[in-house]
Amino acid sequence: MAITWDPTLVLGVPFIDAQHEELFRRLDALIASIRVGRSREEVAHTLEFLGEYAREHFAAEEALMTEKGYPGLADHRLEHERFGAELRALLAEYGRDGPTASLIIRVNTQLASWLRTHIYRTDRALVDFLHPK
Numbered sequence: 347m348a349i350t351w352d353p354t355l356v357l358g359v360p361f362i363d364a365q366h367e368e369l370f371r372r373l374d375a376l377i378a379s380i381r382v383g384r385s386r387e388e389v390a391h392t393l394e395f396l397g398e399y400a401r402e403h404f405a406a407e408e409a410l411m412t413e414k415g416y417p418g419l420a421d422h423r424l425e426h427e428r429f430g431a432e433l434r435a436l437l438a439e440y441g442r443d444g445p446t447a448s449l450i451i452r453v454n455t456q457l458a459s460w461l462r463t464h465i466y467r468t469d470r471a472l473v474d475f476l477h478p479k
């Protein structure tokens with residue numbers, strides 16, 4: 347199952363939506379590289395490539411929340427930190443054990459479902475605050 351972005355994830359803030367799409371592309375590239383049995387360095391590289399972009403994206407969202415005085419900033423930031431911690435744990439696990447089935451499952455469940463849920467719920471709440479209906 348590929349990790350694909352889909353239009354239900356659109357929040358209506360163009361730079362955030364574009365970054366989410368890129369996150370899904372990098373996540374998909376990570377899963378593809380594990381699945382086709384790329385070398386350890388290549389998989390580690392796709393994990394880092396994803397992590398770098400996630401950091402940039404989270405920082406951009408957090409800067410926006412700070413600028414707008416968003417009251418949910420602290421909780422939102424905690425979720426971002428959890429994702430970062432999970433990525434680091436996966437990178438360490440991968441370095442130790444290589445591409446195990448459990449690693450692939452965790453990438454799918456922890457990272458992909460986390461991202462989806464985070465966008466649907468947490469990022470949506472931010473956008474509703476920025477643009478009340």
Ligand SMILES: [Fe+2]
Pocket residue numbers: 404407422426464468469
């Ligand atoms: Fe977020």
